[in-house]
Amino acid sequence: AALMAAIAERIAGHGGAGLFIDYGHLEPGFGDTLQAVRRHDHEDVLANPGGADLTAHVDFAALAAAVREHGLQAELTTQSEFLLGMGLLERAGALGALADDVARQAISEAVKRLAGPDAMGELFKVMKILPAAKTG
Structure with missing residues (x-):
């Protein structure tokens, strides 16, 4: 919160803007989000001190509140909504139109991994920081 x-x-x-993408939650919640990841798999946080990456889910709601205290807008969404809004499907289609079957399959799998509901699309969240909207 202090860094944000x-x-x-x-x-x-x-002036300027900010874009932050990480895994976390959009609404405040209760529970432990501390986890250890080693060799692309979850494990007990105390099993391999120094041998696993320790991470915690980002509380995007708390970060957005810190941003708004400075008079800025903070927009929160999922990675899926963000990437689809930025034209992920259109870009994948354009790339796939020029590709062979193997490459098209790789593109399709990448889209599912990045934006799919059972993959990074819902796990990862996006916060956009923008100047306050001017009225009048």
Whole structure:
């Protein structure tokens, strides 16, 4: 929260925008999000000290609140909604139109992994930081 407040202060004072993508949740919740990942699999956080990556899910709602305290807009969404809105399917279609069957299958699998509901599409979240909308 302190780092996000510093980033928001910088954007508010000097202009610009921010885009943050990570796995986490959009709404505050209860429970332990600390996890260990080793060799692309989850394991007990105490099983291999120093041998596994320790991570925690980002609380995007708390970060958005820190941003809004600096008068900026914070928009939250899933990675799936973000990528689809940015034209992921159209880009994949354009690439697939020029590709052979093997490449088309690889493109399709990549789209499913990045935007699919059972993959990164729902697990990863996106926060956009924008200057406050001007009225009048």
